[in-house]
Amino acid sequence: xxxxxxxxxxxxxxxxxxxxxxxxxxxxxxxxxxxxxxxxxxxxxxxxxxxxxxxxxxxxxxxxxxxxxxxxxxxxxxxxxxxxxxxxxxxxxxxxxxxxxxxxxxxxxxxxxxxxxxxxxxxxxxxxxxxxxxxxxxxxxxxxxxxxxxxxxxxxxxxxxxxxxxxxxxxxxxxxxxxxxxxxxxxxxxxxxxxxxxxxxxxxxxxxxxxxx
Amino acid sequence: xxxxxxxxxxxxxxxxxxxxxxxxxxxxxxxxxxxxxxxxxxxxxxxxxxxxxxxxxxxxxxxxxxxxxxxxxxxxxxxxxxxxxxxxxxxxxxxxxxxxxxxxxxxxxxxxxxxxxxxxxxxxxxxxxxxxxxxxxxxxxxxxxxxxxxxxxxxxxxxxxxxxxxxxxxxxxxxxxxxxxxxxxxxxxxxxxxxxxxxxxxxxxxxxxxxxx
Numbered sequence: 001x002x003x004x005x006x007x008x009x010x011x012x013x014x015x016x017x018x019x020x021x022x023x024x025x026x027x028x029x030x031x032x033x034x035x036x037x038x039x040x041x042x043x044x045x046x047x048x049x050x051x052x053x054x055x056x057x058x059x060x061x062x063x064x065x066x067x068x069x070x071x072x073x074x075x076x077x078x079x080x081x082x083x084x085x086x087x088x089x090x091x092x093x094x095x096x097x098x099x100x101x102x103x104x105x106x107x108x109x110x111x112x113x114x115x116x117x118x119x120x121x122x123x124x125x126x127x128x129x130x131x132x133x134x135x136x137x138x139x140x141x142x143x144x145x146x147x148x149x150x151x152x153x154x155x156x157x158x159x160x161x162x163x164x165x166x167x168x169x170x171x172x173x174x175x176x177x178x179x180x181x182x183x184x185x186x187x188x189x190x191x192x193x194x195x196x197x198x199x200x201x202x203x204x205x206x207x208x209x210x211x212x213x
Numbered sequence: 214x215x216x217x218x219x220x221x222x223x224x225x226x227x228x229x230x231x232x233x234x235x236x237x238x239x240x241x242x243x244x245x246x247x248x249x250x251x252x253x254x255x256x257x258x259x260x261x262x263x264x265x266x267x268x269x270x271x272x273x274x275x276x277x278x279x280x281x282x283x284x285x286x287x288x289x290x291x292x293x294x295x296x297x298x299x300x301x302x303x304x305x306x307x308x309x310x311x312x313x314x315x316x317x318x319x320x321x322x323x324x325x326x327x328x329x330x331x332x333x334x335x336x337x338x339x340x341x342x343x344x345x346x347x348x349x350x351x352x353x354x355x356x357x358x359x360x361x362x363x364x365x366x367x368x369x370x371x372x373x374x375x376x377x378x379x380x381x382x383x384x385x386x387x388x389x390x391x392x393x394x395x396x397x398x399x400x401x402x403x404x405x406x407x408x409x410x411x412x413x414x415x416x417x418x419x420x421x422x423x424x425x426x
Contacts, residue, residue, distance in 0.1 A: 017421045197412060205231040
């Protein structure tokens with residue numbers, strides 16, 4: 001059960017919010033294995049985290065299990081989905097329909113997870129591909145389409161040099177959640193959340209271990 | 214200067230290792246702005262971290278600045294690059310040359326950051342594209358090519374259902390660093406490091422904020 005105190009006032013650190021989708025993925029796997037209950041210790045093992053940290057994270061959102069009995073998984077999944085807004089679908093658009101943008105448009109993984117790509121935009125009309133199930137529109141259609149289709153999330157896959165300008169435009173149109181594939185760290189106001197897909201940082205964080213091998 | 218104690222024995226938490234490339238990027242930007250020195254406070258402001266955390270992170274690798282004088286940026290960049298193995302280039306290969314794989318092959322950002330894609334593999338020979346500067350080889354060439362070209366890093370962009378099998382193969386061939394674009398959490402031995410590019414988790418970690426708007 002989620003207490004009213006939790007709902008109304010408690011500040012939840014961003015790192016905790018970022019871990020919830022990982023919890024949900026693991027819990028869903030456990031359900032698929034046929035398990036109904038999981039202890040904080042086992043959940044911690046699967047996530048390489050301490051059981052104390054797991055309990056602390058979940059306590060932000062309510063009281064989900066009884067001491068010594070573990071968490072009821074289906075209940076926990078339902079509650080966490082509501083907490084992070086994944087009990088509903090969100091409409092998304094893509095800006096930049098080059099090779100990367102088209103691979104994203106054609107990626108089948110977004111829709112089952114609650115994100116429906118309903119429009120794509122590109123400043124270059126020649127990039128239109130009839131292979132895609134959604135049309136690629138000119139940038140002049142951005143404002144009206146975001147309103148008409150209730151788009152709340154934008155995925156940016158334009159070249160680095162264009163990315164900040166595109167993100168500024170999206171913010172003017174009221175977009176508050178941006179998944180950025182361009183290799184820049186965009187500047188955004190406090191009420192806008194950005195996640196950067198950054199393969200370079202990922203690669204650079206592995207070579208330390210290669211060097212020590 | 215890096216003390217011998219640091220070099221030989223101190224365990225550095227993985228989260229710290231993952232932050233070093235971010236430090237390097239910010240420090241390089243400061244150099245490009247013409248700055249030669251940065252305080253832990255200013256570095257913290259740029260990274261939204263406390264100056265105490267910055268000093269603690271850097272102390273794993275040596276003593277880089279004098280109290281009250283800030284860090285000499287160029288010196289710090291050089292030292293950190295050596296720490297994480299970015300003073301040298303690393304050869305990489307891509308497995309999976311579909312639309313996503315080809316967008317990665319053609320991404321110009323890897324090479325300037327020390328990662329040279331020297332081979333691509335695909336089980337489907339039809340995916341060969343002469344637009345790419347590197348040939349796409351059949352999977353039967355994997356073993357010999359990894360040896361011949363001293364490939365140390367692999368980028369996996371095959372469909373989810375093939376990803377674990379491909380990663381198992383790479384591990385047999387001695388690869389210890391894998392950048393995985395497939396939407397799975399692969400199982401690997403302790404001496405192999407994997408970074409997952411996971412747009413779904415990124416999207417799912419933003420909707421909490423949309424819901425509260």
